Amino acid sequence: xxxxxxxxxxxxxxxxxxxxxxxVAAEAFARDGxxxxxxxxxxxxxGLTHAGLKHHFAxxxxxxxxxxxxxxxxxxxxxxxxPHRRSGREVLRWAVEIVSRNTTQPGTAxxxxxxxxxxxxxxxxxxxxxxxxYRRLVAIIEAAFQEEAAQLPAxxxxxxAARQFVALMDGLQVQWLxxxxxxxxxxxxxxxxAGIGISIxxxxxxxxxxxxxx
Amino acid sequence: xxxxxxxxxxxxxxxxxxxxxxxVAAEAFARDGxxxxxxxxxxxxxGLTHAGLKHHFAxxxxxxxxxxxxxxxxxxxxxxxxPHRRSGREVLRWAVEIVSRNTTQPGTAxxxxxxxxxxxxxxxxxxxxxxxxYRRLVAIIEAAFQEEAAQLPAxxxxxxAARQFVALMDGLQVQWLxxxxxxxxxxxxxxxxAGIGISIxxxxxxxxxxxxxx
Numbered sequence: 001x002x003x004x005x006x007x008x009x010x011x012x013x014x015x016x017x018x019x020x021x022x023x024v025a026a027e028a029f030a031r032d033g034x035x036x037x038x039x040x041x042x043x044x045x046x047g048l049t050h051a052g053l054k055h056h057f058a059x060x061x062x063x064x065x066x067x068x069x070x071x072x073x074x075x076x077x078x079x080x081x082x083p084h085r086r087s088g089r090e091v092l093r094w095a096v097e098i099v100s101r102n103t104t105q106p107g108t109a110x111x112x113x114x115x116x117x118x119x120x121x122x123x124x125x126x127x128x129x130x131x132x133x134y135r136r137l138v139a140i141i142e143a144a145f146q147e148e149a150a151q152l153p154a155x156x157x158x159x160x161a162a163r164q165f166v167a168l169m170d171g172l173q174v175q176w177l178x179x180x181x182x183x184x185x186x187x188x189x190x191x192x193x194a195g196i197g198i199s200i201x202x203x204x205x206x207x208x209x210x211x212x213x214x
Numbered sequence: 215x216x217x218x219x220x221x222x223x224x225x226x227x228x229x230x231x232x233x234x235x236x237x238v239a240a241e242a243f244a245r246d247g248x249x250x251x252x253x254x255x256x257x258x259x260x261g262l263t264h265a266g267l268k269h270h271f272a273x274x275x276x277x278x279x280x281x282x283x284x285x286x287x288x289x290x291x292x293x294x295x296x297p298h299r300r301s302g303r304e305v306l307r308w309a310v311e312i313v314s315r316n317t318t319q320p321g322t323a324x325x326x327x328x329x330x331x332x333x334x335x336x337x338x339x340x341x342x343x344x345x346x347x348y349r350r351l352v353a354i355i356e357a358a359f360q361e362e363a364a365q366l367p368a369x370x371x372x373x374x375a376a377r378q379f380v381a382l383m384d385g386l387q388v389q390w391l392x393x394x395x396x397x398x399x400x401x402x403x404x405x406x407x408a409g410i411g412i413s414i415x416x417x418x419x420x421x422x423x424x425x426x427x428x
Contacts, residue, residue, distance in 0.1 A: 106334070110331065110332065110335055112331075113331030113334065114331035114332040115331075116327075116331070116388050116392075117324065117326075117327030117328035117329075117391070118327070119391075119392065120320070120324045120388070120390075120391025120392050121391075127392075134388075134389055134393065153409060155408070155409065156409060160405055163389060163402055164402065164406060166385065166389065167381065167384075167385025167386045167388070167402070168378060168381050168382060168385055169385065170381075170384065170385035170389075171380065171381025171382055171384035171385035171386075172377065174330050174331060174334070174348075174381070174384050174385075175352070175377060175381060177331070177334025177335075178333065178334050178341075178344055178345050179345065179349070188374065188378065188381070191369075191370075191374055191378075192378060194369070195369065195370060196409070
């Protein structure tokens with residue numbers, strides 16, 4: 001962090017330029033992938049010279065990590081806040097909503113699918129990012145299942161259900177990216193949850209209050 | 215296929231050299247990844263000049279596809295044969311055994327995880343390979359669940375179970391690659407199957423025949 005500030009010409013203009021580069025790169029990576037783009041291409045799209053972009057990001061990997069961090073920042077805040085403020089079912093519904101949102105962003109989904117696969121390599125620049133991301137995500141989903149433990153089948157530990165649910169999110173995404181017409185990720189996740197006793201249909205919450213007795 | 219024969223100097227020596235290149239590349243990709251290696255590196259490891267290797271494989275992508283096809287060939291034969299020869303439970307047990315084998319080959323698992331992610335892009339050279347691979351794999355697992363349909367929960371269609379099971383294989387692999395000490399893929403898949411009424415414990419088959427009545 002400190003080193004970034006020393007190279008940028010101050011928090012004002014430099015920070016704005018950085019933010020613009022990150023926004024441009026996020027869109028470009030999502031649409032065209034990571035390999036297909038050079039730092040030079042990205043500089044052009046951000047209206048900078050190659051040297052101007054390198055002043056902010058020395059390598060394409062450094063820029064990618066900033067894109068990932070930036071995209072996770074809002075999700076992370078939600079991750080951190082939701083479990084304390086919402087029921088387990090609502091956290092699970094929110095996770096399914098993120099998957100639903102991903103179906104409108106196949107480029108970003110593809111970038112994540114690819115990176116989460118290659119980041120298993122300890123030497124990959126995104127390894128620490130993904131390692132922490134999965135630890136956090138599994139912990140949040142586990143807490144959600146823990147809250148709904150009374151609904152779960154007797155033999156299914158919340159942690160096991162959490163690993164399965166997160167694995168389904170990733171694995172279904174691989175199938176959906178390859179065969180989008182034949183795979184409905186949201187329906188699949190909803191079916192999995194229903195199969196272990198958890199309905200995330202939000203009309204159910206209201207039904208108990210609103211349905212008139214006949 | 216025909217064009218390969220016309221560039222190779224005949225089915226004898228040329229085919230042997232091709233096979234050696236593919237074997238060397240399979241090991242190298244699995245250990246060092248796809249990006250880290252150049253065709254020149256691979257030529258050196260196979261005891262060939264760069265030009266000598268390019269005589270057989272013009273690009274690294276072409277060589278990768280041959281590695282994937284070669285590795286799938288034996289699995290494919292098994293895929294094609296098993297469902298007709300074995301029970302659904304046995305096919306599922308065999309799928310779990312493949313996952314178990316993968317835990318001893320993290321480099322190959324990582325290459326597959328990464329490629330299956332990026333192959334969602336229609337323009338990726340491995341797209342047709344992975345598209346067909348998943349169609350076939352899901353169909354085989356679906357047939358296995360179909361055979362065991364009497365065990366499945368009433369609301370779980372064999373095709374849905376198949377998509378879930380294949381997704382778990384891929385998604386658990388992502389988590390395992392990132393965090394191998396904390397993720398047991400085989401235990402997770404076995405637990406999933408047990409949760410939907412299917413035990414793949416092979417001692418069960420014998421128990422009914424061998425267990426003495428007390």
